[in-house]
Amino acid sequence: MSRLPRWEPENPQFWKETGSAIAWRTCAITTFSLIFSFATWFVMSAVVVRMPAIGFKFTTMELFWLAAIPGLASGILRLIHSNFIPVLGTRPVVSISTIIKIVPMIWLGYAVQDLNTTWTTFMIIGFLCGMGGGDFSSFMPSTSIFFPKRLQGLAMGIQAGLGNFGVSIVQFVAPWIIGFVAIGSIAGGPLVFTKGEAVKGAIEVVKDKETKVVTDVIVKKPELAAVIEVVRDESGQLKDVVLHENDTVKKIKEEVKKDANGVITEVVTTKGVKLEVTRNPAGAITDVTYKNVVKKGMWLQNAAFIWVPFLVLAFILSALFLRSVTVPSRGFMGQFEILSSRNRASTHTWNCTITYICSFGSFSGYAAAFPMLIKTLYGGFDGAPDPLAYAFLGPLIGGAVRALSGGLFDKIGGSKGMHWTTLGQIGGALFLVFGGYLTPTSVEQFQGFLWGMLWIFLMSGINNAATFRQYPIVFAYSPAKGAQMLGWTGAWAAFGPFLWNWLIGLSIEKTGNAEMFFIGIAVFYAYSWLLNYWYYTRKGAERFDYGNGGGTWWDKLSDGEKDRMRQIDLGKV
Numbered sequence: 001m002s003r004l005p006r007w008e009p010e011n012p013q014f015w016k017e018t019g020s021a022i023a024w025r026t027c028a029i030t031t032f033s034l035i036f037s038f039a040t041w042f043v044m045s046a047v048v049v050r051m052p053a054i055g056f057k058f059t060t061m062e063l064f065w066l067a068a069i070p071g072l073a074s075g076i077l078r079l080i081h082s083n084f085i086p087v088l089g090t091r092p093v094v095s096i097s098t099i100i101k102i103v104p105m106i107w108l109g110y111a112v113q114d115l116n117t118t119w120t121t122f123m124i125i126g127f128l129c130g131m132g133g134g135d136f137s138s139f140m141p142s143t144s145i146f147f148p149k150r151l152q153g154l155a156m157g158i159q160a161g162l163g164n165f166g167v168s169i170v171q172f173v174a175p176w177i178i179g180f181v182a183i184g185s186i187a188g189g190p191l192v193f194t195k196g197e198a199v200k201g202a203i204e205v206v207k208d209k210e211t212k213v214v215t216d217v218i219v220k221k222p223e224l225a226a227v228i229e230v231v232r233d234e235s236g237q238l239k240d241v242v243l244h245e246n247d248t249v250k251k252i253k254e255e256v257k258k259d260a261n262g263v264i265t266e267v268v269t270t271k272g273v274k275l276e277v278t279r280n281p282a283g284a285i286t287d288v289t290y291k292n293v294v295k296k297g298m299w300l301q302n303a304a305f306i307w308v309p310f311l312v313l314a315f316i317l318s319a320l321f322l323r324s325v326t327v328p329s330r331g332f333m334g335q336f337e338i339l340s341s342r343n344r345a346s347t348h349t350w351n352c353t354i355t356y357i358c359s360f361g362s363f364s365g366y367a368a369a370f371p372m373l374i375k376t377l378y379g380g381f382d383g384a385p386d387p388l389a390y391a392f393l394g395p396l397i398g399g400a401v402r403a404l405s406g407g408l409f410d411k412i413g414g415s416k417g418m419h420w421t422t423l424g425q426i427g428g429a430l431f432l433v434f435g436g437y438l439t440p441t442s443v444e445q446f447q448g449f450l451w452g453m454l455w456i457f458l459m460s461g462i463n464n465a466a467t468f469r470q471y472p473i474v475f476a477y478s479p480a481k482g483a484q485m486l487g488w489t490g491a492w493a494a495f496g497p498f499l500w501n502w503l504i505g506l507s508i509e510k511t512g513n514a515e516m517f518f519i520g521i522a523v524f525y526a527y528s529w530l531l532n533y534w535y536y537t538r539k540g541a542e543r544f545d546y547g548n549g550g551g552t553w554w555d556k557l558s559d560g561e562k563d564r565m566r567q568i569d570l571g572k573v
Contacts, residue, residue, distance in 0.1 A: 002091045007325040009148040022323065023146040023155070026090065029321055031159045033098050033314040034139050038166025039307050040101045041132030042395075044070050044125075045368045045497075046174035047112065047303055049375050049387045054191045054300060055115045060376060062119055064505030067368050069123050071497025073130020078137035078491030085141040085487070086480050089324025094142070097135040099315040102308050104128035109304040113188045132166075133364070133497070137490040139163070141483035144472055145325050150410060150548060153469030156486070157406015160360075160468065161461070164399035167367045172392035174303045187305050190267045190297030192254060196274060198382050202290040203228065214285040217241050223248065224290070228275065241288050243275035252293040267297030338481055338488060342568050345481070348474050348543065349488065351531050352467075356489035357496065358422060358528035359463035362521075364493065365500025366457060367395045372501070373453075374446075376508055381443035390450060397454055398461030405465040413547035414470030415536035417462060422529040424459035428452055429522040439513045470536065473545045476554035477565040 008014045009023065045067045051058065058066070084093045108125045111117045140156055147155045181190075202224060206216040215238060219225050227249045231240040245251055252272030256264045271294050278287040338349045371387040378384055409417045432438050437449035471489065472482035500517075507517040535542050543553045554562070567573045 002322075003089060003324045003326055007145075009146065015148060019146075026146050026322060027143055027155055027159055029314075029317050030090070030094055030139050030142060031162050033094055033318055034136065034159060034163030035166040035169070036307055036310045036314055037098070037101065037132040037135055037139075038163055039132070039170040040105055040129055040166075040311070041070055041074060042167045042170050042368060042497075043105070043108065043174075043304055043307070044122075044129050045371055046171050046388060046391070047108070047300060049371045050174075050178070050193070050298070050300055051112070053193050053195060054112070054298060055194075056117075058119055060372075061505050061509055064369075064372055064501045066119070066122055066126050067372055068498045068501030068505075069126035070130040070133060071364065071368060071495055071499070071501065073127040074133025074136075075130075075491055075493075075495035075498065077131060077134025078487065078494045081134050081137040081487060081491070083484075083487070084138050085145065086483060089326075090138075090142040090146075091318065091322040091324045093138045094135070094322055095315055095318040097131065097138065098311055098318055101131050102311050104131070105304045105307050105311070109187065109301040112300045112304070113191060130494075133494050136163075136494065137487035140468070140486040140490060144483040144486055145479065149472060149476070152472050153410040153414065153465070154407040156468035157409075157465040158403050160464065161399050161401070161403025161406065164363070164395060164402060164461075167364075167395035168392045168399055170303075170307075171367075171371065171388060171395065173306065175386070175388040177302045177306050178298050178300050181299060187299070188301050189264045191300055192256065192264070192267050192295055193298035193300075194252075194293060194295050196276070196291035196293040197384075198289050198291050199273075200382050203288065205288050207286075211284075212286055213280070214238055214288060217288050228290070238285055241275060241277055241285070243273070243290075249273060252295060254295055267295070269294065269296040271295075337569075338475075338484055342571070343477060343565055344542075345475075348535070349485065351535055352471050352474060352485055352489050353492050355418060355422075355528050355532050356464075356467055356471075356493045358425070358525055359418070359460055359467050359493070360490065361493035361496035361499070362425060362460040363395075363398045363457065363464055363496070365496030366453065366460070367391075367398070368497030369500045369504050370394050370453065373504060373514065377438065377440060377449070377514065378443060378446050381440075383443050385443070385446055393450075394454055394457035398457040398464075401458055401461040402465045405462050406468060409466045409469040409547070411547045411549055413545040413550060413552070414466040414468070414473065415532055415541070415545045416547075417466030418470065418532045419529070419537045421459045421463035421466065422525055422532065425456055425463065426522050426525045426529070428456035428459060429518045429525065431455070433515055433518050433522075438515045438518060470545050473552050473554065474536070474543050476552070477562065478569050481569070 009019050048063045048066045104125050111121060111125060143156050143159050144152055201220050204218040204220055205214055207214050217230050219228050227244045227246055229242045231242060233239045250272045252274050253270050255268035255270050257266040259265050274291045274293045276289045276291060277285055280286050339346050371391040374385060374387040374390060432452040435448055437445055437452055471485045475482040475485050504514050504517045507514050536544055545552045
């Protein structure tokens with residue numbers, strides 16, 4: 001039987017005899033599924049940083065858009081998912097939403113193997129990857145319904161924290177899994193990966209200070225004087241820079257083996273040099289770089305295919321062992337009563353939406369943008385860091401601290417945790433701006449940038465754990481609305497990857513750096529902090545939450561006042 005005939009988690013005897021075992025089993029299975037939902041949601045952010053190196057000619061802004069589009073999809077889909085659990089139940093929603101995610105994973109795995117795949121096609125695939133973020137607004141309401149209020153911070157903190165490990169896992173696993181034949185020939189052959197590193201002191205590039213056009217190239221190493229030719233036109237203007245070969249300087253070559261159908265079956269690792277000449281739309285040279293280059297095989301498709309068997313396993317577990325709970329509900333339209341004026345629901349709905357964008361919107365936004373942000377700000381320096389060698393650290397820290405701190409806020413209150421961590425996020429953003437880490441002049445500044453970003457991940461992760469405790473308390477008069485609120489706020493915050501990538505990319509495109517974005521986000525954090533302080537944290541706040549020890553606004557109401565709020569919620573008063 002898929003639906004449980006009785007569910008009373010606030011009843012101590014029922015919880016001890018029946019409820020606890022079912023609730024924790026449900027939490028375990030849905031958390032397992034959520035890990036791979038998040039992995040599929042963020043797989044595009046791990047893939048895009050490697051796409052230029054295998055031959056895709058997309059602009060920096062186009063790459064930011066590819067990392068952003070799953071966030072746009074997840075936000076839209078969360079608005080839909082936020083209605084499902086109270087109406088349809090946990091079992092069918094989690095099972096179906098898990099298995100359909102194999103579609104974008106298989107499509108992406110084959111699309112990256114064809115260099116003729118268009119940017120538009122990848123945008124469609126990226127949108128479908130957003131399904132992995134969309135169903136979060138079904139997972140959290142489910143857990144909210146299954147657990148009593150005193151354990152909701154703990155349970156949802158564990159689920160969201162461990163689930164968010166999927167972000168870190170995909171960015172950690174990707175650079176390793178794409179290095180060998182992990183799945184077999186059915187997944188396709190290797191792709192040619194090209195990695196180049198500028199040779200320090202090889203050449204000196206002289207540019208016009210106003211136009212930024214290269215006026216001269218000076219060869220600094222004597223052994224290169226015979227192979228680097230500076231070509232000028234009749235007027236003496238720089239026309240081209242050409243690399244020749246000799247016995248010691250060899251241009252990079254590509255050596256591949258193909259089958260009868262022309263498909264690459266093996267990529268022979270080769271080493272050589274390359275002279276990279278960059279031109280503006282008018283054809284003038286804007287940069288020249290002499291690089292040591294390596295070409296080798298890469299199986300980028302593995303970054304997508306690897307999640308398919310885990311999704312299938314999660315589907316089987318969900319279909320076999322999950323159950324659904326019937327809660328008071330008035331259908332799909334009734335779910336939008338959180339926007340009504342009853343019990344000042346709309347005011348608190350939008351307050352919670354802002355604070356959740358501040359917490360989870362930040363976490364998911366930075367997680368999606370982090371690899372491209374590293375590549376764009378620090379990728380041009382000699383000895384530039386590999387984005388995927390560091391990108392997983394932020395989501396790992398944010399996810400771990402979320403799982404560990406959920407129980408703390410059951411004790412002290414969610415609003416207090418949000419109060420201090422939002423201040424921490426403001427401090428992190430200002431540190432990056434005023435420390436000069438967003439306008440670096442050398443790769444040595446990367447360590448400061450990394451620590452600043454990891455601090456923001458830490459603060460946003462703890463902040464997010466606090467919200468799981470607070471929102472059901474804000475809507476304590478209606479468990480269904482408390483569950484709906486988690487889905488609703490999660491939907492808006494899921495736009496984080498889209499908004500963060502778009503706005504960071506826009507800031508870089510317009511100003512050459514990301515300072516404009518981080519100044520703006522600090523202002524937004526300050527507004528979120530003010531809302532949380534005024535409505536939920538200060539002494540005498542309208543719906544304060546001081547934890548199980550200090551009590552909540554709902555605990556202070558009389559039985560008559562509580563019953564009146566419930567009647568108002570049902571439209572009977």
